[in-house]
Amino acid sequence: MNFATVNPTKKAYSLFAVCTILLIASCINGCGQKTPETTPPASAAVSYSAAAPVSPTDEDILTGTEAIENPDETPKEDEPMDNETTQNTINPETPDGAQTPFARHGALHVEGTALTDSHGDPIQLRGMSTHGIAWFPEYINPETFRYLRSGWNTNCIRLAMYTAENGGYCTDGSQEELKKLIQGGVEYATELGMYVIIDWHVLSDQNPLTYKEEAIRFFDEMSKQYADYDNVIYEICNEPNNAGTWESVCAYAGEVIPVIRANSKNAVILVGTPTWSQDIDQALAAPLDYDNIMYVLHFYAATHTDWLRERMRTCIESGLPVFVSEFGICDASGNGAVDLEQANAWKELIETYNVSYLCWNLANKNESSSILVPGCSKLSDWNEEDLSEQGRWIRDWFLGEKE
Ligand code: IDC
Numbered sequence: 001m002n003f004a005t006v007n008p009t010k011k012a013y014s015l016f017a018v019c020t021i022l023l024i025a026s027c028i029n030g031c032g033q034k035t036p037e038t039t040p041p042a043s044a045a046v047s048y049s050a051a052a053p054v055s056p057t058d059e060d061i062l063t064g065t066e067a068i069e070n071p072d073e074t075p076k077e078d079e080p081m082d083n084e085t086t087q088n089t090i091n092p093e094t095p096d097g098a099q100t101p102f103a104r105h106g107a108l109h110v111e112g113t114a115l116t117d118s119h120g121d122p123i124q125l126r127g128m129s130t131h132g133i134a135w136f137p138e139y140i141n142p143e144t145f146r147y148l149r150s151g152w153n154t155n156c157i158r159l160a161m162y163t164a165e166n167g168g169y170c171t172d173g174s175q176e177e178l179k180k181l182i183q184g185g186v187e188y189a190t191e192l193g194m195y196v197i198i199d200w201h202v203l204s205d206q207n208p209l210t211y212k213e214e215a216i217r218f219f220d221e222m223s224k225q226y227a228d229y230d231n232v233i234y235e236i237c238n239e240p241n242n243a244g245t246w247e248s249v250c251a252y253a254g255e256v257i258p259v260i261r262a263n264s265k266n267a268v269i270l271v272g273t274p275t276w277s278q279d280i281d282q283a284l285a286a287p288l289d290y291d292n293i294m295y296v297l298h299f300y301a302a303t304h305t306d307w308l309r310e311r312m313r314t315c316i317e318s319g320l321p322v323f324v325s326e327f328g329i330c331d332a333s334g335n336g337a338v339d340l341e342q343a344n345a346w347k348e349l350i351e352t353y354n355v356s357y358l359c360w361n362l363a364n365k366n367e368s369s370s371i372l373v374p375g376c377s378k379l380s381d382w383n384e385e386d387l388s389e390q391g392r393w394i395r396d397w398f399l400g401e402k403e
Contacts, residue, residue, distance in 0.1 A: 100193020101155035107230035108195070108268050110292045113321045115268070115356055125195055125356035126398060127154035128371065129326050131363035132201065133181045134167030139362045139379065140181055142188045147380035148362075149192050153398045158197040158325060158358045159185040160238070163214070164205035170214045182222070190231055197325060197358070198222055199235040202272065207244040208237035208252040215252070216259050223263035234260055235270040235325055239277045239298060246274050246282040257290050270323050272296045276332070277325075278304065281311055284320045294323040300369075301342035303332040309349050316353050324350065324357040329390050330368035334360070338368055338389050347397060359394045371395075 106118030114122040128148055130139055140159070148154045159182055167173040182198060189196035200215055202208050208215065219234060226232040236256050240249050253271055260267060269292065273279045277298040287295075295315075299308055316322055329343035330336050350357050364372035371391030372378075378386055387395065 101149070101195065102190075102193035102231045105155075107266065108233075109266060110268060110294055110321050113316050113319060114354065115294065115321070115323070122354055123356075124354045124401075125156040125358070126401065127156035127158070127194070127358050128152075128362040128394075129158035129197075129199070129358045129360045130160050130185075131361040131365060131370070132162045132166040133159055133185070134162065134173050134178060136361075136363040136365070137181050140185045140188070141379060142191065144362075144379045145185075145188045145192050145194065147382075149194055151380070152395055153401055154194070156195040156197065156233075156356070156358065157185065157189050158199050158235070160199045160201045160326075160361075162201040162203065163211050165203065168205075169200075169218065170205070170211040179221075183225075186226060186229065186232060190229060193231075195231045195233060197233045197235050197270065199238055199325065201238040202244065203239055203241075206240065206242045207248050208240055208272070209244075209248050212252055212255060215256055219256055220259050220263065223260040223267065227264045232264075233268045233270060234264075235272070235296065236260075237272040238296075238326070240272050240274050241276050244274055246279065246286065249274065250286070250288060253288055253290075257288070257293070261290075266292055269293045270296050270325055278308060278311075280315045280320060280322055284315045284318055287320070294321040296325050297322050298324065298326045299346060300327065300332040300334075301329040301346055302336055302339035305342055305345075309345065312349065312355075313353070316355075322353075322355055324355055326358055326360045328360050328369040329393060334369040335367040338393070340393070343393060359390075 104117075105121075105123050108118070108123060109116055111120075115125065117123040130136065133140060145157060148157065161178055161182060162168045162173075163170045165171070167178075169175055169178050186196050186198070200208075200218065202211075205211060215236065219236065222232075223234065236253060237244070237249060249271065257269055260269060269290070271283070271288065271293055273283050273295055277296045280295050280297050283295040297308075297312055312322060327346070328334060329338045329340070329346075349355075359371070360369050361371070363370045364374050364376050366374045368388060368390055371388055371394060372382065372386055373388050373391075376382065376386040382391070384392065
């Protein structure tokens with residue numbers, strides 16, 4: 001259409017009509033949250049012998065403080081927008097005209113075992129988890145997120161914020177800088193119509209109760225700030241382990257979830273399980289009494305094999321909503337050889353049950369779980385040589401998804 005020939009009155013009417021439609025659409029989206037009907041049943045306990053836990057270790061780390069103190073590594077452009085502008089009205093279309101994931105699916109909730117979209121259809125979230133954001137902040141930028149969405153066909157990103165190590169929020173990290181990174185990440189994801197997980201990355205602190213007070217303050221602040229953001233998901237404890245028993249997770253969740261829900265009534269919340277998020281059977285035996293929560297299972301294919309897949313299958317079949325917020329196809333140290341046979345068995349199971357899956361990690365660290373090779377400093381448009389073996393494998397999985 002030649003704009004020079006458009007009648008100005010008609011143009012004004014069209015503009016008015018478009019604005020009205022956007023406004024109505026925004027209302028429908030914003031109010032479209034459904035109340036979930038079921039919580040996981042407190043059915044019979046399933047008991048399994050725990051596999052030998054593998055504790056991730058690392059010696060040669062840059063502390064997060066060093067990384068975030070370097071002004072060149074923190075995102076500068078696209079300052080977070082104020083809260084009035086919600087994701088419902090931002091960039092509803094991708095450049096090629098397809099709707100964004102959020103525009104298509106809206107607010108999510110949990111129905112039975114399924115993560116469900118605003119139309120009542122099951123949805124599978126998929127995407128990358130960052131490495132520790134203090135450590136690799138350079139990947140939190142709109143260009144990378146856009147590429148992950150449009151080039152890699154993902155609809156979700158996980159922002160992993162360590163609580164204790166690697167410039168941890170409760171230890172040697174700068175809380176203000178870390179929150180800026182989270183805010184940047186949430187805003188970029190929101191502008192692009194992607195779902196985003198704010199991950200409180202409990203690991204060496206083992207028991208989520210260790211930093212419970214900090215967690216309460218953090219999630220209170222986040223859920224206030226993102227009360228109107230239906231694309232934000234809260235993951236309250238990455239991987240409880242050792243002293244982090246199911247009893248302590250329940251005690252912790254019993255204080256943190258109500259704080260989030262007071263601000264953001266229907267947000268989906270992910271709850272980590274003991275033994276580095278492997279003991280979902282304990283959650284099945286004694287589920288939490290909240291709606292819209294999912295229980296977290298993590299696997300590293302070269303370490304966690306049939307027995308953990310069987311546990312996942314049994315738990316889902318028994319009614320437990322399960323979410324894989326982190327996995328790798330190497331061993332549980334995040335390094336070592338990848339196991340493609342095991343990886344493919346996991347992929348098949350995940351697809352059978354439509355489980356959401358986020359891959360660890362979006363970085364170029366010299367370890368097999370990083371999707372980029374150490375020599376690659378590109379933030380997007382990665383080619384074969386830029387990607388590690390896991391990187392190529394996960395890209396192909398994402399690209400093979402229908403939607
Ligand atoms: C690993 C990182 C590695 C880092 C280590 C300790 O890949 O670079 O040195 O943490 O901070 C997890 C954890 C995740 C681990 C990952 C691999 O959630 O933080 O990342 N892993 O060990 N659970 C099982 C494996």
